[in-house]
Amino acid sequence: MQFETLPGFREFYPDACARRNHIFGQWRKVARAFNFLEYDAPVLEPLELYIEKSGEEIVGQLFNFEDRGGRAVALRPEMTPSLARLVGAKANGLKRPIKWFNIGEHYRYERPQKGRLRAFYQYNVDIFGEAGPGADAELIALLVQALQAFGLGSDDFKVRLSDRDLWLHMLAAEGLDEDASATVLGIIDKLERMDRSKAIERLAPVIGDEAEAFLGRIEEVIAIRDFETLTNYMQNLASEGDIADQIRIRLGEWEQLLNSLQAAGAGEFIQIDLGIVRGLAYYTGFVFEAFEASGEGRALAGGGRYDALVKKLGGPDMPAVGFAMGDVTLADLLESKGLTPTYVQSPDFIAIIGGPEARDAAMGDAALIRRMGYTIDYPLKDQAFGKQFKEANQKGARFALIYGSEEIEQGVVKVRDFSSGVEQMLPRDGLEASIPDLMQSGLS
């Protein structure tokens, strides 16, 4: 019986595993550079946790089942609810701002396709406890740097920046109430993929006869790409009153955010684009999306403010901002840009073993070398010398340690530096002292 992997699940042979770990390594390095702390949470959670956050519809897209104790459970499709619980439970004891990150596998029961599998890794980075734009700036700067770490530049990706808060002010200025605004935001989110006539049709119930003109104004806003135009547009929209005040305050926060990002060196990556609102209702302020600047334009990462979510999931009132980046789309992009390094996992040493007596000597030295933190390998059964050298080369070893009968008799080992071809005898009882030198300088 030959078993296959489940649809949408991946196996990582050593090469693929090395590529995956390269991605994890860069993610981790950048998060640490910003002094974010790594946390982790269970892979299996109560189903209710996800229903509470996202509604009953989510169940159709989960790996969920009943466990032996009759509990309704689900493999985690995302990290945010677990994280909100972790933070919420200890909120009063955690020093703020709380800057945390995680790299973990997530599971969604969906039809696999390009850039999307049923099991995938996500880089989750979040800040809790800071409501001001400083937190948004920190997070977006980290996002930019995390992508730059792979060798991607501003020709390769951009971060679209938008703001649900500003939209709500705008829509309020248009005379819409909260419910109507939410509906309109949902339509804006889909505008890119929707026919204009369809959009008008869907706007009509909330807007009425003027839906077409209204849509025209929305399209004008979405086309804005610079802060000056945005400011002018907003000031024309409402010049006095509460709404005008709120818009003025919000634009001040925009200015702070943009200045911080400029100062952090992320300016060239930022693209104002109010067309991004993110479908999820729980986003509350700035929202952003990193996407490929060329080709497909696929989303690489997405995130934003979710100031109300921790409370909704049973925690205290706690402002939050975060983003998530998946490994699948990122790996695809790196591959297409030729930015996937080739990984050689090769040993420092290979022992060439002449016989049983030599094997004992080699294994003793190998134990020492391994304790010193270097990599040494040797054939597990006796083989001809020629074959052993060939294998040492194929494995990419830097040095051969040759244990023949002559060497054993004299208490030495012959070292060969494969890059120069130079050989030298080393006393076996002085290896601990001579090996670091050898690793440093080689033989020439």
Next chain:
RNA sequence: GUGGCUAUAGCUCAGUUGGUUAGAGCAUCGGCUUGUGGUGCCGAGGGUCGCGGGUUCGAAUCCCGUUAGCCACCCCA
């Protein structure tokens, strides 16, 4: 959930209008006198032709179903 394309060795692929025992390259394993290098030479293993059914004297080849993969839609936390 809907649709399109695909499925032959570990990988990339040949395989004639349906016709004997399904092939190649790469990879793997063994050997080329147990003291020296990725190339070389010799040899070997490895396939229920995705799976099930049908048509036929005969199916990798034609038909139906099914599963999986890829792609698009839906959705996208």
